[in-house]
Amino acid sequence: MTDQPKIQLIDVHKSFGPKTVLDGVTVDIARGESFVIIGGSGTGKSVTLKCILGLMRPDRGRILVDGEDVVDMSARDHERVMKKFGMLFQGGALFDSLPVWENVAFGLIQGLRMDRRKARKKAVEKLAQVGLAADVADLSPSELSGGMQKRVALARAIAAEPEIIFFDEPTTGLDPIMADVINDLIVKCVKELGATAVSITHDMHSARKISDRMAMLYHGRLIWTGATVDVDRADNPYVDQFIHGRADGPIKMELRR
Amino acid sequence: MNLLAAVGRVFLSFLEHTGRLSVFTAVALSHCLRPPIYHRLIGRQMLEIGYFSLPVVGLTAIFTGMVLALQSHTGFARFQAEGAVATVVVISMTRELGPVLAGLMVAGRIGAAMAAEIGTMQVTEQIDALATLSTNPYKYLVAPRLIAGILMVPCLVLIADIIGVFGGFLVGAYQLGYNPATYIHSTWEYLKPIDVLSGLVKASVFGFVISLMGCYNGYHSRGGAQGVGQATTNAVVSASILILTTNYVLTALFFNK
Numbered sequence: 001m002t003d004q005p006k007i008q009l010i011d012v013h014k015s016f017g018p019k020t021v022l023d024g025v026t027v028d029i030a031r032g033e034s035f036v037i038i039g040g041s042g043t044g045k046s047v048t049l050k051c052i053l054g055l056m057r058p059d060r061g062r063i064l065v066d067g068e069d070v071v072d073m074s075a076r077d078h079e080r081v082m083k084k085f086g087m088l089f090q091g092g093a094l095f096d097s098l099p100v101w102e103n104v105a106f107g108l109i110q111g112l113r114m115d116r117r118k119a120r121k122k123a124v125e126k127l128a129q130v131g132l133a134a135d136v137a138d139l140s141p142s143e144l145s146g147g148m149q150k151r152v153a154l155a156r157a158i159a160a161e162p163e164i165i166f167f168d169e170p171t172t173g174l175d176p177i178m179a180d181v182i183n184d185l186i187v188k189c190v191k192e193l194g195a196t197a198v199s200i201t202h203d204m205h206s207a208r209k210i211s212d213r214m215a216m217l218y219h220g221r222l223i224w225t226g227a228t229v230d231v232d233r234a235d236n237p238y239v240d241q242f243i244h245g246r247a248d249g250p251i252k253m254e255l256r257r
Numbered sequence: 258m259n260l261l262a263a264v265g266r267v268f269l270s271f272l273e274h275t276g277r278l279s280v281f282t283a284v285a286l287s288h289c290l291r292p293p294i295y296h297r298l299i300g301r302q303m304l305e306i307g308y309f310s311l312p313v314v315g316l317t318a319i320f321t322g323m324v325l326a327l328q329s330h331t332g333f334a335r336f337q338a339e340g341a342v343a344t345v346v347v348i349s350m351t352r353e354l355g356p357v358l359a360g361l362m363v364a365g366r367i368g369a370a371m372a373a374e375i376g377t378m379q380v381t382e383q384i385d386a387l388a389t390l391s392t393n394p395y396k397y398l399v400a401p402r403l404i405a406g407i408l409m410v411p412c413l414v415l416i417a418d419i420i421g422v423f424g425g426f427l428v429g430a431y432q433l434g435y436n437p438a439t440y441i442h443s444t445w446e447y448l449k450p451i452d453v454l455s456g457l458v459k460a461s462v463f464g465f466v467i468s469l470m471g472c473y474n475g476y477h478s479r480g481g482a483q484g485v486g487q488a489t490t491n492a493v494v495s496a497s498i499l500i501l502t503t504n505y506v507l508t509a510l511f512f513n514k
Contacts, residue, residue, distance in 0.1 A: 054388075082388065095378075095386070106390050160390075
């Protein structure tokens with residue numbers, strides 16, 4: 001049972017009206033590995049994560065988490081499986097009606113029914129883990145800078161010590177130094193928790209730094225999957241164009257119809 | 258051909274919205290009844306809907322009562338029926354104007370705020386974030402608002418009834434020269450419990466409609482600031498229309514024997 005993949009996607013399809021977004025995605029993600037999906041904007045990276053989380057329902061295909069099919073699951077079972085997940089959203093998605101510490105402790109108070117005082121202590125601990133002092137705990141998220149918001153969001157994602165963490169464009173919108181700080185934090189947090197991490201990004205620097213294995217999503221399919229160290233020898237013109245960020249190549253930006 | 262297609266499209270979209278609203282309502286109501294119930298959130302919404310709407314509703318009610326006394330006095334003078342002014346004021350206020358006007362004011366104040374808040378949460382992925390933190394968004398966001406609406410709008414209407422009748426009394430006694438004691442006496446003389454009760458039942462239904470429209474439109478808003486603006490408009494317009502139509506239906510049920 002130890003070699004059973006943590007997450008399995010088998011021939012997952014999803015379209016919105018006439019637009020096909022996922023066209024048969026199949027991948028195994030092993031327990032404890034850090035897997036990064038790279039790809040351009042609008043290639044279906046976010047949709048893939050949302051399908052696994054059950055925020056969207058795939059049209060076809062199976063998604064297994066620890067061998068359990070999460071697509072056709074009862075609401076109660078789904079809630080149980082969701083407790084394994086934590087997610088860092090692209091824009092942070094912090095609750096602006098709540099102070100920082102309640103944001104971090106949200107999953108503990110609501111999901112795990114922890115006592116508020118204990119949850120606050122734990123939240124301050126988690127904030128320290130992402131390098132934030134205790135005095136930000138009582139601020140409102142709107143009073144924080146973009147980098148600090150990302151860190152709070154990261155603290156919230158790891159607060160309930162999930163088995164699987166998703167990172168949606170963790171470095172987008174940050175300056176290069178702050179982006180690298182976030183990358184280091186992601187690597188550190190994932191290692192400390194021993195969690196399985198799935199990230200989506202188009203920032204190659206970030207992808208190389210945080211991943212063990214990579215896959216490239218293009219036109220709704222994973223066109224290349226392999227170890228991060230092999231990405232430069234991928235021998236795939238699409239991957240080659242993407243990682244070097246060239247405008248010319250097999251990937252054509254759809255500027256005109 | 259084109260005309261038929263256009264008609265068909267409108268019809269299909271109407272069916273789609275009706276279906277989606279029905280499912281939304283059913284899921285939201287089921288979460289109102291099943292534990293866990295978030296008392297703290299219900300309390301906050303009750304304060305927001307009930308207490309903070311008092312000035313607007315009170316102002317509406319007092320001027321409605323005043324103008325009602327003035328109008329019925331001048332109108333009834335044409336056939337020497339000035340004695341009925343107090344009765345007309347109290348029955349119009351409790352049966353119709355109290356619930357409908359308070360409902361419309363609350364729809365503008367609360368329905369809009371709910372749609373804007375939930376809509377912003379939707380477009381900034383905060384609702385998705387709730388789901389990843391083991392919290393059902395229906396239970397956390399929608400159910401407290403529905404419960405607070407159903408409970409608080411009747412309270413508001415009861416207060417509006419009293420303030421409105423008082424406004425009529427002020428104009429009747431101090432401007433139109435009625436004997437205050439006689440005015441108060443004839444206010445009570447023909448008032449039946451069903452007049453007030455039917456108004457409160459209506460208010461409860463309106464409270465439900467306002468919260469439902471605010472939450473539903475916010476929940477299904479898409480596409481950034483513009484989408485949230487659209488949702489806010491839709492919430493207020495649809496709540497107002499539903500208030501006026503259900504008001505007629507309820508009046509027919511109560512009094513058309």
